[in-house]
Amino acid sequence: MPGDAPTDRKACHAFDEAYPRAIPCSGQTRAMAVTTPARDAIDSRGDAIRLERVDKWYGTRDQPVHALDTTDLTVSKGDFVVLLGPSGCGKTTLLRMIGGLIAPSHGLLKVMDRDLWKGDARQSEAVKSLGIVFQEANLFPWLTIEQNIALPLELRQVPKAERAARVRELTSLVGIAGFEQRWPRELSGGMRQRAAIARALSYGPDILLMDEPFGALDAMTRDAMNIELQNLWMKTGKTIVLVTHSIAEAVFLADRIILLSPRPGRIDTVLNVPFARPRVIDTQSSAEFQAIVRDLRHRLDQIS
Amino acid sequence: MTEPALQDKPSSAPKPTRDYKVYLPWITTPALCLVLVGVWWTYVDLSKISAFILPSPAAVWSAWVDLLWSQRAWTDAFMTAYATLVGFFWAVIVGVGLGVAIARVRWLEQTLNPFIVASQVLPKVALVPLFVVWFGFGITSKVLIAAILAFFPILTNTALGVKSIDHGHRDVMISLNATRSQVFRRLELPSALPYIITGMEVGIVLALIGAIVGEYLGGDLGLGHLLIGRMNAFETDGLFAVMIHMTILGFIFYFAISALRRILIPWHASSRPGGAP
Numbered sequence: 001m002p003g004d005a006p007t008d009r010k011a012c013h014a015f016d017e018a019y020p021r022a023i024p025c026s027g028q029t030r031a032m033a034v035t036t037p038a039r040d041a042i043d044s045r046g047d048a049i050r051l052e053r054v055d056k057w058y059g060t061r062d063q064p065v066h067a068l069d070t071t072d073l074t075v076s077k078g079d080f081v082v083l084l085g086p087s088g089c090g091k092t093t094l095l096r097m098i099g100g101l102i103a104p105s106h107g108l109l110k111v112m113d114r115d116l117w118k119g120d121a122r123q124s125e126a127v128k129s130l131g132i133v134f135q136e137a138n139l140f141p142w143l144t145i146e147q148n149i150a151l152p153l154e155l156r157q158v159p160k161a162e163r164a165a166r167v168r169e170l171t172s173l174v175g176i177a178g179f180e181q182r183w184p185r186e187l188s189g190g191m192r193q194r195a196a197i198a199r200a201l202s203y204g205p206d207i208l209l210m211d212e213p214f215g216a217l218d219a220m221t222r223d224a225m226n227i228e229l230q231n232l233w234m235k236t237g238k239t240i241v242l243v244t245h246s247i248a249e250a251v252f253l254a255d256r257i258i259l260l261s262p263r264p265g266r267i268d269t270v271l272n273v274p275f276a277r278p279r280v281i282d283t284q285s286s287a288e289f290q291a292i293v294r295d296l297r298h299r300l301d302q303i304s
Numbered sequence: 305m306t307e308p309a310l311q312d313k314p315s316s317a318p319k320p321t322r323d324y325k326v327y328l329p330w331i332t333t334p335a336l337c338l339v340l341v342g343v344w345w346t347y348v349d350l351s352k353i354s355a356f357i358l359p360s361p362a363a364v365w366s367a368w369v370d371l372l373w374s375q376r377a378w379t380d381a382f383m384t385a386y387a388t389l390v391g392f393f394w395a396v397i398v399g400v401g402l403g404v405a406i407a408r409v410r411w412l413e414q415t416l417n418p419f420i421v422a423s424q425v426l427p428k429v430a431l432v433p434l435f436v437v438w439f440g441f442g443i444t445s446k447v448l449i450a451a452i453l454a455f456f457p458i459l460t461n462t463a464l465g466v467k468s469i470d471h472g473h474r475d476v477m478i479s480l481n482a483t484r485s486q487v488f489r490r491l492e493l494p495s496a497l498p499y500i501i502t503g504m505e506v507g508i509v510l511a512l513i514g515a516i517v518g519e520y521l522g523g524d525l526g527l528g529h530l531l532i533g534r535m536n537a538f539e540t541d542g543l544f545a546v547m548i549h550m551t552i553l554g555f556i557f558y559f560a561i562s563a564l565r566r567i568l569i570p571w572h573a574s575s576r577p578g579g580a581p
Contacts, residue, residue: 099479100478100479101475101478101479124481127479127481128481130479131479132475132476132479134472134475134476136472138470138472138473138475138476140473140476140490140491140494140495141571141572142494142495142497142569142571142572143571151480151490152480154490155480155481155482155486155490183571185571
């Protein structure tokens with residue numbers, strides 16, 4: 001397997017882009033078999049997120065759409081889990097359900113050991129432990145960057161001085177210090193997304209849910225943001241669940257990749273990513289990294 | 305911080321060509337006005353047209369200066385402005401309230417829509433005689449017609465504004481556990497404000513029209529009444545002078561709302577120099 005991948009860094013990158021389908025898939029099944037669901041059993045940190053027999057149907061009674069098949073999933077506290085899959089595989093549906101934005105059709109959904117839903121009612125105590133970052137920054141254009149970041153605190157009636165102190169802390173954490181008084185439109189896409197991350201972190205949630213957070217950014221900014229996200233995760237110890245359709249991004253960021261297959265969406269493969277932290281740009285050019293990327297790509301081709 | 309340095313600086317420093325475009329109207333507007341008056345004056349001079357049909361600019365100017373010195377004309381202008389503003393005030397209150405309601409409550413919109421369309425189609429000035437019958441020649445009928453004319457653009461723009469709220473922004477508020485009133489104050493109202501102000505800009509001008517039309521038909525006060533008086537007396541220069549008064553009043557109202565735009569929504573593209581009007 002490793003012999004297939006070039007060792008030179010530049011060549012590796014080109015390799016990654018140039019051979020999406022043509023590689024013989026000899027090593028693939030073996031790599032996929034590395035999945036270790038047993039890991040949860042031996043983990044003593046406790047569960048941040050637990051889904052039991054959750055599924056989701058959309059549409060009308062006459063034309064129901066099965067968005068997500070019955071799914072069990074556990075995310076341990078402090079884990080970095082990436083949901084990966086082709087479009088229509090229900091990865092965003094799954095994330096939005098965990099985030100409390102849509103209700104599951106059946107099943108049990110627990111966040112930090114609290115039920116997220118009781119009947120049709122979202123449980124605010126559970127929602128408090130969730131921070132969501134969307135693909136678009138979704139900053140309110142009528143608020144300055146500072147006001148945007150402080151909005152969650154304001155909604156919780158946190159005193160003004162405390163809000164200001166927290167904003168200062170967060171802007172330097174995400175690297176936009178000095179831009180507090182700007183309008184969102186005055187910032188680049190990457191900086192707006194940093195502000196959105198700061199907003200999601202402002203009230204100290206235990207879990208950060210990210211729905212293709214860097215999908216709208218250019219490749220260079222995206223690489224930089226991924227490294228910073230990893231640093232932020234290591235510094236804060238949050239549990240992160242991130243949705244992406246970029247294989248390289250998934251392998252770079254994740255402790256555990258959950259590969260979903262479409263129609264109906266269901267968990268296809270669970271893959272633990274072994275690289276040590278902190279991972280650096282060069283991690284991406286290692287033969288092992290490339291091998292995992294390639295195996296995932298083959299599996300994606302088969303299921304989509 | 306590791307992002308490419310180029311993106312870290314928000315673009316500022318407008319190009320020099322834009323400055324020139326911003327100041328252009330300050331030159332062209334007076335120039336075009338002068339040309340217009342010049343053509344008018346020359347035509348009146350050469351054609352020897354009767355002053356009853358078209359008075360010369362000089363006659364109009366002196367009639368307008370007379371109007372400025374007339375206590376009565378000031379009272380009339382004040383009455384028209386008062387009827388316009390009171391009518392406009394109620395139009396904003398009811399228009400924004402109902403607009404938000406029909407945008408949020410689906411069945412309410414479906415129930416009211418036929419009536420809203422019907423009353424849009426009805427030429428509202430046709431109601432003026434009815435209001436005179438019901439409310440007499442006093443100020444009430446003027447206020448009412450001003451309010452009804454200003455109401456619809458405010459209603460429809462408010463409803464459009466509330467419906468146009470970004471789904472992503474709604475998701476943010478849901479994920480932040482916001483209450484219904486927080487969603488209204490922190491999201492729906494500010495988000496719809498540019499639309500509401502656009503409705504108000506149209507509405508204030510329509511309210512002025514409503515007040516003036518109301519004054520045509522009844523009562524003995526207001527610029528509309530003054531205008532009809534000038535017409536009946538064949539004082540065409542006075543007629544023009546009252547029209548100038550009305551135009552100035554319209555401008556004052558319009559610019560007041562525009563100033564409101566810059567104060568209330570400085571973040572919006574329409575408030576920036578060179579932005580959409």
